[in-house]
Amino acid sequence: MRPDFNDSDDYIAAYHEFGYAVVKGVFGPDDVRELGQAFDRVQAQALSHRGSFRHQNTFFQVAQDPVLGRIVRYVQWPSYFDEVLARFRTDRRLLSIVEPLLGTDLKQIINQMHWKPPGAEMVEFGYHQDIRFRRPRTAYRAPEQSYLQTAIAIDPHRRENGAMTLYPGSHKLGELSFPETGRIMDRAKSDADLIALGLDPSNLVDLVLEPGDVAFWNLNTVHGSGPNTSRMDRRVYLNGYVKADTCARGEWAFRGGEPCSLGAPVLVHYEDLHTRPYPHYVDEI
């Protein structure tokens, strides 16, 4: 069995077996064009800041790349201010992918845009499991069964432009003891991190996506991603959903299968949302 399918039953089976799956051609060329324009708008907005910048749950991660200078690595929760991104976060096509596994009452924890501009050096993500970021743990009940991370490909997603690399079956291994030091976005994707955990790097699989494909994976699925050595960007739009009744955090995305709009922000990850809600720089570069 291969972990990329057009058929709904197959992708659910693939997800259970491998800890991830790909649904091909979910979004068409017009959708991808509209999302691509949103990525350009938000990137320009992020670069207008002199460093990483936060306003409530919205966060612009701006970094200094040794080759390209200032780059945007990711933006969290753009849907509070961008109507197009807000529409796609509650698109019924995403719901139809996650519904067989999570149902129709869903909150959202991740709403995130990632860029890997061509030639950038500082765009790797070290191997990790997303379970590490679901904090505080007391806010989540059975997160491995209740949460899915999804990614919409905006560009062709290949090894050369920094594809995600996944370890099939690793969702069955529980939470592994990855090094806790530093941010995964500052770590290179290194086989040594896997070998130290007794995992065989020859099992790794590069995720291959066309624009408009959707990949999704489990919180325990080991993954990372490498540098972009190509001439093409590598953009993905990530939305992570959780069964609403298992989670004390997050913004509603679907209630009874109906899309929910965002209102005043609620607690997701930013612990100081209520005590420091005003716009501020997190670092300056």
Ligand SMILES: O=C(O)CCC(=O)C(=O)O
């Ligand atoms: O965009 C990427 O390559 C990294 C994605 C990832 O590892 C994550 O969101 O957990």
